[in-house]
Amino acid sequence: MTTERNEARGSEWTIQRVLTWASDDFKKRGLESARLDAELLLTQVLGVDRVRLIVDSKRPLVGAELTRYRSLIQRRRTNEPMAYILGAKEFFGRAFRADRRALIPRPDTETLVEVALDRTRLSSLDGDALDLCTGSGCVAVTLKKERPTWRVTAIDISEEAIALARENALRLNAVWGSRFLVSDLTSALRTEEKFDLVTANPPYIPSSAVDELDVGIREFEPRVALDGGADGFDLIRRVVQQGAERLRPGGVFATEVMLGQAAAVRELLEKAGLESISTARDYAGIERVVSGRRHS
Numbered sequence: 489m490t491t492e493r494n495e496a497r498g499s500e501w502t503i504q505r506v507l508t509w510a511s512d513d514f515k516k517r518g519l520e521s522a523r524l525d526a527e528l529l530l531t532q533v534l535g536v537d538r539v540r541l542i543v544d545s546k547r548p549l550v551g552a553e554l555t556r557y558r559s560l561i562q563r564r565r566t567n568e569p570m571a572y573i574l575g576a577k578e579f580f581g582r583a584f585r586a587d588r589r590a591l592i593p594r595p596d597t598e599t600l601v602e603v604a605l606d607r608t609r610l611s612s613l614d615g616d617a618l619d620l621c622t623g624s625g626c627v628a629v630t631l632k633k634e635r636p637t638w639r640v641t642a643i644d645i646s647e648e649a650i651a652l653a654r655e656n657a658l659r660l661n662a663v664w665g666s667r668f669l670v671s672d673l674t675s676a677l678r679t680e681e682k683f684d685l686v687t688a689n690p691p692y693i694p695s696s697a698v699d700e701l702d703v704g705i706r707e708f709e710p711r712v713a714l715d716g717g718a719d720g721f722d723l724i725r726r727v728v729q730q731g732a733e734r735l736r737p738g739g740v741f742a743t744e745v746m747l748g749q750a751a752a753v754r755e756l757l758e759k760a761g762l763e764s765i766s767t768a769r770d771y772a773g774i775e776r777v778v779s780g781r782r783h784s
């Protein structure tokens with residue numbers, strides 16, 4: 489993409505040409521959705537949608553646009569996730585800011601929100617929700633948007649993640665009635681604080697498996713958001729115990745798990761005194777969310 493040389497030859501870098509060039513480059517490097525990535529990066533540079541790229545396919549890029557596009561291509565070549573480059577990820581129909589301060593919201597986690605909303609629908613007018621391990625705040629902010637009259641507490645051990653969660657709440661107009669705390673799980677809460685709903689998507693990947701993850705995940709997403717200790721259950725065990733202790737009678741606890749963990753987590757919920765335990769599958773049919781209720 490040498491601007492001067494090509495312009496001198498009369499073959500300008502039009503939208504169509506840069507897209508072909510960038511998607512071929514990504515394909516050669518083994519990136520799966522090469523064309524889509526090339527297009528999304530260009531929409532970011534030009535501030536337009538994908539339809540405009542087709543309509544204006546013959547429009548040449550000016551020098552500054554080419555420079556910016558080149559720098560985004562460079563980032564993608566290192567396998568940096570698209571959500572971090574674009575600075576956004578959609579979750580439950582809303583656009584969340586995404587950057588390296590926190591895990592990128594995943595579609596699987598929408599199942600956690602669905603379970604939480606479903607199991608609390610009879611008390612939908614008033615309640616207190618606690619989201620442990622909140623990261624970008626995608627679960628906490630979504631709960632606040634879907635249950636505007638509830639009070640929501642979001643907790644994360646990472647100061648950076650909490651800053652991002654707060655930004656997301658501000659952007660999505662979900663600050664009123666929400667609070668964001670830096671804390672090792674529930675340690676910053678007063679002893680008497682109880683909740684009608686506790687959600688969590690804790691780090692649950694066994695330490696040894698974290699190093700086997702796709703390069704885009706293991707090199708760019710925070711390790712504290714992924715690593716669940718030797719067997720993957722370090723945080724899950726504490727989240728279940730502390731979450732269950734914080735429930736009011738009738739309150740619901742729901743946690744995300746990874747493939748193969750659901751049966752063991754159901755037992756943990758039972759031991760923590762929860763009842764009506766159930767498991768929900770994600771869009772791929774994997775047992776993804778284990779939930780239970782405190783009856784008394």
Ligand SMILES: C[S@@+](CC[C@H](N)C(=O)[O-])C[C@H]1O[C@@H](n2cnc3c(N)ncnc32)[C@H](O)[C@@H]1O
Nearest residue numbers: 593621622623644645646672673689691712713
């Ligand atoms: C898997 S990420 C989930 C983020 C977000 N809830 C989501 O679903 O995208 C786990 C989060 O747990 C946080 N975390 C790890 N250990 C923690 C602890 N002891 N107390 C509170 N948060 C913790 C990490 O900082 C990270 O943001």
